[in-house]
Amino acid sequence: MFELKKILGSMLMPLPLLGLFCFIGLLIALRSNKFSAYVGLITISCLLLISTPFIGQKIIDPNSQLKYTFLANKQPTLDKIVVLGCDVNPNPQLNASSQLGNCAKSRLVEGLRLANIYPNAQLIVSGGGYGKITNSSLMQQTAISLGINAARIKQNPAAMDTADEAKLLAPSLVDFKVALVTSASHMARATNLFNAQGVDVIPAATDFYDFSAWPAHKQYIPNVEVLKAVTNYWHEVLGSAWISMRRWIDPEAL
Template sequence: MFEFKKIIGAMLMPLPLLGIACVVCLCMTFRSNKVLSLIGLLAISCLLLISTPFFAQKIISPDTQLHYAFDVNKHTTLDKIVVLGCDINPNPHLTANSQLGNCAKSRLVEGLRLAYKYPNSQLIVSGGGIGKVTNSSLMRQTAISLGVNATRIKQNPSAMDTADEAKLLAPALVDFKVALVTSANHMTRAKSLFNAQGIEIIPAATDYYDFSAWPIHKQFIPSAGVLKAVTSQWHEVIGKAWISLRRWLDPEAL
């Protein structure tokens, strides 16, 4: 009874409910316009399929990202801990940590974990923002509120993307032992951009997506959270393709 209730509840969520409604409507219009109905059916079916944990797991391949996890037993010291920016939700009525999106919070938590493990390291928080509110300032305020000394923290508020972050931070990272904190699926692209600036970084990935432990009754039900994970992965595919194109056109571009 419990699993049945969960299945029904999951199917009534906006993504599966409206997706199934679209499929039914397209099937009903198939006779009047077969080509457009077929295209619509394929599109909505693909959207629903990649939104299920079973198929998303094949796209994300979380096991390939595990080698980016930071192992404290392999590193006795760190000079710099760089936390790359992510999503923010500016609202002057909220505390700094409440204005950080889940991705940004996940990255900052890993950065703070390393900062406490390596008390002599400098914490660098990066990322631009929306208007006068920057990712780096919100991360800095949050870190201070959680006990990190303000003198340990350096901001990089001007960077609007990862390429900017690598270029702007590179002069401060040369010849230092640097841990780079970012989302697991973003690490490959970030590492490539920092390496291009002559900076060898130690990956410290976080914000992993792994749906293998989800119960079987959830594996084939579309979920907005799963779709978000696939969207994040697709964003990285596009980002890598853009870098490859830029480097093909101009090897010094990125």
């Protein structure tokens, strides 16, 4: 009874429920417009399939990201901890931590963890935002509220993407031992961009996705968290393709 309740509850979530309705509607439409209906069926089927943990897990391949975990026992010292920006939800009525999106919070938590392990390391928080509210300022305020000395923190508010972050921060990072904190799915591209600026970084990934431990009754039901993970993976595929194209046009680019 418990598993049946969970299955029904999962099926009634917006993504699987509306996807199922679309699928049924397109099956009905086959009678009048077969080509459009077939295109629609293939599209909605792909969307639902990549949203299931069983398929999503194979796409994102979480095991390949484990090499980006930070092992403190292998790093006796650290000079700088760079936390890359992510999502923000500006709202002056909320405190700084509540304006950071889940991705930004996950990255900041890892940065603060390292800051506690390496008390002499400088904490660099990066990322632009909307108007006067930036990712870096919200991260700085949150870090201070959680006990980090303001003198240890440096902001990088002008960067609007990872390429900007690498270019703007590179002059202050070269020849230092630097831990780079970002999402696991983003680490390969971020490391590539910092390396291109002459900065050797030590990956300190966070925000991992792994659905292998989910119960069997959830493995084949579309879930928005899985779709988010696959979307992030696709974002990185496009980002890496863009870098390759820019470098093919101009070897000095990025």
